Amino acid sequence: MRARLKHTFSYRYSAPVLLGAHRFCLKPRGHGFQTLVDFQLTIDPEPNSLFPLIAASGDEILRARFGGSCDSFRVEASSTVVSHTPPDLQTCLEANEPLLPYPVGHLNGDLQGSLGGWLPNGQHDPAAVDMAQEALMGSDQRALMFLDQLVEMIQDRVKYTQRHVGPAWPAGRTLKERVGSCRDLAMLMVEACRCVGLPARFVSGYHLVDPAPEQYDLHAWTEVYLPGAGWRGYDPSGKGPVDDRYITLATSSKPELTAAITGCFSGPAGVSSSFDWLIEAEILDPVAPLEASLPLG
DSSP: OOEEOOOOEEEEEEEEEEOOOOOEOOOOOOTTTEEEEEEOOOOOOOEEEEEEEOTSSOOOOEEEEOEEEEEEEEEEEEEEEEEEOOOOOOHTTTHHHHHHHSOGGOOOOOGGGGTSSSSSTTTOOHHHHHHHHHHHTTTBBBHHHEEEHHHHHHHHHHOOOOOOOOOOOOOOHHHHEEEEEEHHHHHHHHHHHHHHHOEEEEEEEEEOOOOOOOOOOOOOEEEEEEEETTEEEEEETTTTTTTTEEEEEEESSGHHHHHHHEEEESSSSSEEEEEEEEEEEEEEESOOOOOOGGOOO
């Protein structure tokens, strides 16, 4: 699929303010099952410095520093992306589907950051452990069946709802409330996967559903590392395995590090701010040529 995206943020302040350093996770992934054709970031006021860096996850993020005061702040990210549905997992794994729980010592050490528990001592949320054990019992210890079972259990026990404010909830709260946003469900799946030795991380991006909604919003899902198949996306608030209609912006073992914009401002006492956003998406070609995303060198 070839798609054109535009994501606009507009901030207004009741009095002139000074903008602090800002971090932008707005550049779509340009490797794997996704090719970035073009990307433009427009910022007003123009920053004194703007530079890219490669995050621990391998994604490219941008940092900006500003000078002077302003009473408005506008950011517009425009991109064209080509995406493809990943290869069939059964084909990738053949007869080597991982059995669970997966031995941690068999994994590449680079994946350790995607195995840690949510609690301060590194242990997993007991609610996530219970869910993972239940999904494991119904999966014959096979990784793919476990993931399918886990998605089904999450959707059965948690009602999906939109929630635009606040961080992702921990697994225990989501299961207790029995309701959660896409980021809450994503973190529940992340935690449950880690309980059985499967590295997992949080993903922020866009889901270009059909038919298109009246207004698009940022979406969140989970990426799970399957030995023999690599990182693969699963959407517990959708249909499970992701397809070419998912556009990845940023990934991290910590969801707060995938926020589209992170920054601060300072101003006179009592200054207030308002915020508007708009995501526009246009599908240019629902079936993009495979060679566009899998270049050979």
